[in-house]
Amino acid sequence: MKRYYTIGMAGHIDHGKTTLTKALTNMDTDRLKEEKERAISIEPGYAPLVMGEDMEVSVVDVPGHEKFIRQMIAGVAGIDAVLLIIAADEGVMPQTKEHLRILQLLGVKQGMIVFTKAEGLEEEMEELLKEDIESYAKDTFLENSPVYFVDSISNRGIENLKEDIHMMLEKTEERKPGSSFRMPIDQSFTVKGQGTVVRGTVFNGKVEEGDVLRLLPQQKEARVRQLQVHHEKRTSSRAGQRTALNLGGIEHTEIHRGDVLVKGSYPVTKTIDVALTPVDLYKLELKQRSPIKIHIGTSEIYGTIVFFDRNSLLPGETDTVLCQIRLDEKVVAERNDRFILRRPTPVETIGGGTVIDPYGEKYRFGSETIQALAKKKEGTPEERIIFLLENDLSLTTKELAEKTSLSGEEVKQFGAESEKIRELNGWWVKEEEVVLRLDDLLNKLYAYHEEFPLRPGKDIAELLKEIPHREEPARLLIDHYVERRKIMKRESYVSLPDYTPAYPKAWARRMEQVEQRITKAGIEVPDFFETCREAGLKETEIMELRSFLLRTTMTALDEKHLINKSEVEKAAVRMRAASGEAFTLQEAKQELNLSRKYLVPLLELFDRMQLTKRSENKRIWK
Structure with a gap:
């Protein structure tokens, strides 16, 4: 099964992000006339990175200039990993620090540190640069990340970097496509003879030709005429892929950056309860009901911040604050979505965090509201269980009880009442995961039978290693599918139900x-x-x-x-x-x-x- 990832190039202006992207992908992501003239990136650029037949990777080259932080945030929304780019002849600069903080707040968990323009760099200088960035990366997701020295002109270190990117992504869990389709839009335009085209990175789910989608927050419908992934025509696209959709039934002027195409139900709101984590970069006090800008997905929306336990947020405070954002316009936001909060003027990044509740209400100032928000942040028992199963995939009743502060009986009660989770002999998994694993298993078995038509099936011990669960729940999942005759088990082999070993046609x-x-x-x-x-x-x-x-x-x-x-x-x-x-x-x-x-x-x-x-x-x- 092919895996899909998006990686970002972040860092200070003129530190070689675009040149490195070209060295890796053989594609120039600066496409605008102004970008060519000024030799800087204004909009995020996208390019496919060839990583073999088993993996499809999109590279996002985000602008480095402080004036284009909005575009930078929109570009890195939805990435799976990042390369923090630093020019070896300049070292860490203001946007290096700000980009790193933003990436941390957006929940990016995988990455590398890459020094560019390193041709002829002495070993002693390399060590000094390493020490410098290690101090800035401390307590971030890039702490202890590998550091590379490359030169995009001479190609020094490029192949090694490319190989290690592949290795990093091999260990990175890809986005699960099980939930309903969602794609925040970052570009909308028209193509002569084709009509409206939009681009974005698929956050959730899957889209196919012919699908009828809803454009939010406008609540307008559009049909997918065609779709492309990196200029290559496809019949479908899924979470993690950079995608262009040719839409029917809607004009491109009706669509703006920040709008979201969806299937199914997603919250559209103007008031969100959030958990805000400030960064150590802002310099001015943020007072109660101050104007702010919030970035969610590819959206940038103005609003005001409302505190319930203070009258201001002072520079240097870094503890998470439970508060509310009241927006001037509607936004598409789901529980646990990541956001970045900035001050409109003077422009600076305040912090970021997660959405607690996309349907916030008016609350009184005081500790009672803070306690209620804290409880809401933890979620309902069912939500907490589902959240844990999204990360760990399968847990025992005892493990869920320990992690949710529920009793074992409560876990069983809420689990039995939920249609979204299933118990398999003391182990709990999401119903969505049960379906997803079956699809994956059937595809694996089909491919195995095609490759080895003389074998009775795939060895169950080998198959268990390929299921991303611990051995016991993986075995229980197989038994569950066998009982429902979705697959067949003979001795130590597993096969499709109607499979019989036979001589391959070519050699029969x-x-x-x-x-x-x-x-x-x-x-x-x-x-x-x-x-x-x-x-x-x-x-x-x-x-x-x-x-x-x-x-x-x-x-x-x-x-x-x-x-x-x-x-x-x-x-x-x-x-x-x-x-x-x-x-x-x-x-x-x-x-x-x-x-x-x-x-x-x-x-x-x-x-x-x-x-x-x-x-x-x-x-x-x-």
């Missing part, structure tokens, strides 16, 4: 020739490997065929020879009838008329099959 005739030749030979069978090579089979097919025959109609006479099981049975019956309780090698030779080349291995096979037991120069029937 040659494999049948080998089987027929061995069968016709009776006991005096030819060398299996030579027979296969004479039939034109390759080494891989030979070993697959050998394993298949040993599981079905044949057994090993010795290392080089396979023999039909029925021939062994006939020889045993014939020998038992002629010999009585025991027989010698000479008696067996006389009865079966075989040379020692075949007779000795056959009698040893009798021993291995526990039909006989050797005693001195005789074999005794069991």
Whole structure:
């Protein structure tokens, strides 16, 4: 299954983000005339980064200039990992620090630190630059992250960086597409002969050609005529992919950056309760009901901040504050969505955090409201359980009880009442996860059967390692699907319900020739490997065929020879009838008329099959 990721390039202006993006992707993301003329990025640029057939990666090159922080925030919304770019000839600069704080507040958890313009840089200077950035990265998601020195012109370190990006993403959990489709829009325009086109990064779910979507907050409908991922036509797109949608039934002038295309239900609101974490960058007191700008997804909306336990927020305060944002316009915001809060004038970043409740109401000033917000922040029991299962995928009743401050009985009660979670013999998983894992499992088995048509199925131990759960819940999920006949389990193998091992079409005739030749030979069978090579089979097919025959109609006479099981049975019956309780090698030779080349291995096979037991120069029937 292909995995999809979006990575961001962040950092101070003129530190080489766009040049590095081009070195990695072979694409110039500065597309506007003004960007070319001024040699700076004004809008986020996007480019595909080739990472092999199993992974599709979008690179977002965000503007570095302080005047374009809005565009920077819009660009990094929805990224899975980031490269913090620092020019080796300048070091850490103001936007380096601000971008790092913003990324931290937006919940980015994976990243690398990359020093550009490093051609000819001395080792001693590299160490000084490392020490400098390590102090700024302390207590952030980039603490202990790898540091790279590259040069985009000479290509120093580019291939190594690219390889390590792939390794980082291999360890990064991709976005789960299970929830309803949501794509914040960052560009809207018209294409001659096509009509309205919008671009964005898919936050949640999946979209397909023909889907009817709703544009929020306008509540207008639009149909997906076509879609592209990095200029390549597709029939569908999913969470984590950079996507362009050609829409019917709506004009591009009706759509603005910050609007959101959705399927299903998403909150549209003007009042949100939030948990705000201030940063150590702002310099002026933020007073009660001060004007603010909030960035959510690709939206930038003005409003006012309302405190319930203070009259102002002072520079240097970094403890999380429970408060409310009252907006001038409607915004699409869901519980736990990340946001950035900035002061409009003088412009500075105040902090960021998460949405507690997208449907905030008017509350009284005082401790009671703070307590209520704190309780709301924790969520309902069902919400808390679901939130934990989104991160850990599967937990026992005891583990959920410990993490939610509920009793085991309460966990069982709320779990039984919820349609969104399921219990599997003491383990809890989201119903959505049960469906998602089944789809993934069916796809894996289909691909496995295509690749190995002679095998009885995928080994259950191997399959368990590929399910992103601990072994016990992974095994319970498999048993759950087996019970509902979605998959089939034979001994230690799992397969699709209607699957039967069979010779692959490309090799069927040659494999049948080998089987027929061995069968016709009776006991005096030819060398299996030579027979296969004479039939034109390759080494891989030979070993697959050998394993298949040993599981079905044949057994090993010795290392080089396979023999039909029925021939062994006939020889045993014939020998038992002629010999009585025991027989010698000479008696067996006389009865079966075989040379020692075949007779000795056959009698040893009798021993291995526990039909006989050797005693001195005789074999005794069991």
